Amino acid sequence: MVDTKANSGKLLDIRNLRIEAMVYPPGEAPKTITLVHDVSLTLEKGKVLGLIGESGAGKSTIGLSSMAYGRGGVRITGGEVILNGRDILKAGPKGVRALRGREVCYVAQSAAAAFNPAHKLIDQVVEAAMLHGTATRAEAEKRAVALFKKLSLPNPETIGERYPHQVSGGQLQRVMTAMALCSEPDLIVFDEPTTALDVTTQIDVLAAIKDAIRDTHVAALYITHDLAVVAQVSDEIMVLRHGRLVEWGGTRQIIKEPRQEYTNALVSVHEIEHKEQQPGTTPFLSVKNVTAAYGGGHVKVLKNVSVDIYPAQTLAVVGESGSGKSTLARAITGLLPPAEGTVTFDGRPLANRLADRPKEDLRQLQMIYQMADVAMNPRQTVGTIIGRPLEFYFGMRGRERDKRVAELLDEIEMGKGFVDRYPAELSGGQKQRVCIARSLAAKPKLIICDEVTSALDPLVAHGILKLLLDLQQHEKVAYLFITHDLATVKSIADSIAVMYRGEVVRYGSKSKVLTPPFDAYTDLLLSSVPEMEIGWLEKAIKGRRMESAGN
Amino acid sequence: MSSPILRLVAQRVLLGLVLLLAVSVLIFAGTQILPGDVAQAILGQSATPEALANLREQLGLNDPAWLRYVHWLWGILHGDFGTAQSSGLDIATSISTRLKNTLFLAACAAIVAVPLAIILGLIAVRYRNGFVDKLISGLALASTSFPEFFIGYVLIFVFAVHWQIFPSISTVDDSTPFLERLQAVVLPATALTLVVLAHMMRMTRAAILNVMQSAYIETAELKGLKPFDIIRKHAFPNAIAPVVNVVMLNLAYLIVGVVVVEVIFVYPGMGQYLVDHVAKRDVPVVQAVGLIFAAVYITLNIVADIAAIVANPRLRHPK
Structure with missing residues (x-):
């Protein structure tokens, strides 16, 4: 948007990027380690590139380098990051500030932590657009409300008046996406935007992000460790490991015909054959009609739960x-004494209190x-x-x-x-x-x-x-x-x-x-698990019978 | 503003009142167990036993302690602090002018010290671990480390003796016009400012640095905000609670802890009044001043608590 030089539609061109950090291992002298080794990538306007790998693969570090940003003690020590035709590593503090929030925006993993608890959402959403002078306050707010609508947030007109703690995690993640889109950037860095969400909420946010990317023609770097997720939104996928490039190719090629062994391992990771054992005759632990509550019985978190566990x-x-789920564990261990019901162990009741x-x-x-x-x-x-x-x-x-x-x-x-x-x-x-x-x-x-x-x-x-x-x-x-x-x-x-x-x-x-047949909730739960298949997201959204509780 | 905030604030105020009552019991009990007899103190060693007995009867010293406490408290609730034994003057009247003077001096010092400390704190964070940060911290710490009487005499030497721009003696009375009064307190207020500055500045710096670790600071950085704007707009609002707390503690100090500075500059405030009457074993005055000081501390701490409650968006805007 800023300039459309004749650079063949290339928005971002990272060449031989090298990133280092100081680490302080316990009991040893501080030393410099290299997080990213000579990684190069290019991204065209309006395209989505998925960066995938385990933790420590350098995904986020590479993503943030497109904003010339190094988290903590991280330093970019080599290579070039060419954005809209110029090397932003040579831009200086002022030049870097001018592009952050204007040409490139960032969506963090935990929107709940990434929003300032002291300010209203709308003030934070329009902040970057106003700072960079791309819109007046009124224009920016209008744009924000339109984005809230597009991201199917409830009450798009008024949700901005709320504070972060008044909005659920899935909704905050969408507000953060709206915040990134509000200054109409050329590129958005999505850093594990759905990882912290429930599987049933993740699918909604994923669909909202995908629609927003399609409608606004913004380019994106989509960072995640979940290959099934990235397969839904990316045009291309780059697999990273220990800060080095493993494989880079079209989405279909990566998930269907991976060329590297490591990629293959990632693709097939979920499958463990486990043959179900038939329950024995007598369970050793029985939870019978347990009801438990917090706050002196006011907030019931377990209602009449009965399960058996066999040796x-x-x-x-x-x-x-x-x-x-966790409350059930707390009730069984006695950390939260059940208000009603019993836990039997080896045929005798367990004391309620730990x-x-x-x-x-x-x-x-x-x-x-x-x-x-x-x-x-x-x-x-x-x-x-x-x-x-x-x-x-x-x-x-x-x-x-x-x-x-x-x-x-x-x-x-x-x-x-x-x-x-x-x-x-x-x-x-x-x-x-x-x-x-x-x-x-x-x-x-x-x-x-x-x-x-x-x-x-x-x-x-x-x-x-x-x-x-x-x-x-x-x-x-x-x-x-x-x-x-x-x-x-x-x-x-x-x-x-x-x-x-x-x-x-x-x-x-x-x-x-x-x-099958499933009840409505189990169906929702099962159908929300991302599958490593192109077009799964659209199919899953269409086939749903109920909304997730996160909305 | 909805009920949770009101309830919390009401709770704090009520708690403050209970605390004040408890302090009044302590002050009364404390002065009771001091050795010595009030009647003896008034009449001197040569008094006859009859005269002593009469005076005791007159002062109600033969009543049980709890009854005297109730009388004392009842009087205070009606603005009657009793009379000073040493001078026979009404305590309430003497205190009111002196309290006014003390509050004036404290206000002058606070108006300079609080904003200065906070701004210096913000600047220190902006240039953290750099030269400016170390300079600010170093100077502030040095000024706090010098005893206040030393700072007081240095100020007198430089500004009153050497350059002769401000008076060395800050005596004021009711008829002193405002501007003259202001001129009189410049040196003591400066001394006080230097004493309390570092504490507030360091706390502001620490509280904001703590907030600077948060993910939303990174968000602000990635929006392209200038470093100082990030501190001012995104970090400071979340650091208000600890900062207000330490500011209030220092304000309380400015009111009740200024004895030394008042004595050096011969300023007719509460501190000097208290010291004079402690020396004379004037129990009613000591009780009255003690209670007022306690009330100041408790009130300012309630204000800090309430400010922290109101500053918290989770309490201000419940789900």
Whole structure:
């Protein structure tokens, strides 16, 4: 829009980009590491390029380089970023400010954090357009309302008067897209815009973004780790790994005929064959008509929930955020004593409150969490962390304990070398493995896994799921597996409970739950999971029977 | 404005009143356990036992302590702080002029110190870890680290003795016209400003730096805003609560903690009044001044609390 020189429709041309950062590893001298190695890409006007890879692949870093921005201590040390015919790395602070929010806009992963809580939405949406003088306040507001409408936000005329905390996550993500479009840029960088959303909300936001891109002819860099998502919106896909280009091609070619082994691994990552086990005769843990509430009984978050767990089997609990999945886990562990109903374990009722349960009951139920790094004491070594339940439950000391720790490390495929490491020295997947070893150390009958793979990259998550399945075979441990990800459910579950607004809406063996006819909510949930197929999004939107709760 | 805010504010005010009542009990009890006898103190060592007994009866010293407390509190609620033992003057009248003087001095210092501290804080954040930031922090810390009497005498030496532009003695009375009064407090107000500046500046800087880590600051940066506009428009509104808190603490200090500066500049304020009467063991005056100081502290802290509540959009605009 700014200038239409005869540059053959090329909007962005990144040449041999090199990006470095200072890191401060614990116990070592600070050093410079290279995040992006000589990556080049070009983007034509109105086209969408998907950048895909695991965390640490340099996707966001490359995306932000199109705004000459380096997050934290990140520095662009080599190459050229040519936007609209000029190298913006040589533009100087003033020149860079002139293009940010004008030629290139940014949509962040968490809109909830990216909006300023102190200002109304409309003030933030029109800010860039007014700052760069592309519109007067009145014009910008008119444009914003039109964009709110296009992104199918409720009450487009008045939603701008609200503050960020008054709007749901899915809606905020769309408002952020409107904010990016409001200054009519040439390029938008979408940085994992739907990753933090529920699967049922994600599909709406994805469709809204896709329509907006089509109607405004803006070009986009779409950054995500989910290949199925990026396949819906991109013209081309670039696969990155460790800051290097792996493969770059048309969307169809990448997902149908990947040329590189790594791309192939990404494409086929979701498939683990897991044969469903028939439920045994008697469950060892029964949740009967449990109702639980927060705020002294005012906010009911679990309504009359009943599920059974059989020895050495997996019950998966699925549903969107706020459906009561984690609350069910809290009720079973006694962290949130149920208001009504009982939890029976081995034929006897468990005390409602955690404080009333004997140590033996505590040992039998262990938990693993989504955020492995905050679930461990950063000042303790892996050996201390895994050894703690051995001391606490079994009174093991000294050599006996160390031997058991070594065995457990072996079971999680990590080896003895890790005993003296601190959590900060481990990767995300390794941290989660240590958490698994810690819960196994107690030799429990049941491990409650609360979104344990949600924060991990697909390939790493894949490894964790495989490990969990192996451990189930060896240790005969049962899992209560809480997740919002249906692909994970298919890989690990023997039976499934679908939760919606505090109630179990569908419950039974995996094959039964996943076989039609479906109830409306399960149908919505299943049909919202992105499939690696071009045109899936349009088909899915058309075939839907109900709106998601996020709206 | 809807009910949650009103409820929270009402809660704070009520809590403040309860606290003030508790403080009044403490002050009264504290002065009761001090050694010495009021009648003895008034009449001196040579008084006859009869005269002492009469005076005790007259002053109500034979009543139980709780009854005397109720009388004392009842009087204060009606604006009667009793009479000073040392001079026989009505405490309320003496205090009112002195409180006015103290508030005037505090206001003069605050009008300069608060905006200056906040602006310096903003500038320090803008040039964080650079030369300007270090210069501001260094000077502010140095000015706070010098004892206030030292700053006071340096100011007197430079501006009153050497250049002779301001008076070294800040004595004022009711008939002093406003401009002269202003001229009189320039030096003490400057000394006070230098004392409280650093605390507020450092807190502003720290609170804003904390907010600068937020994702929405990155959003503002990527909109192309100038660094100072980002701090002013996007960071400062979210740092108001801690800043107001420390500002209020310093305002309270300006009112109740200025004893030394008042003495140096011979300024007839509350601090000097209190010190004089502590020396004379004048219990009613000490009680009255103590209660007023407590009220100032509590009120300013309530104001800080309320400001923090009102500054929070989540409370101002509930879902």
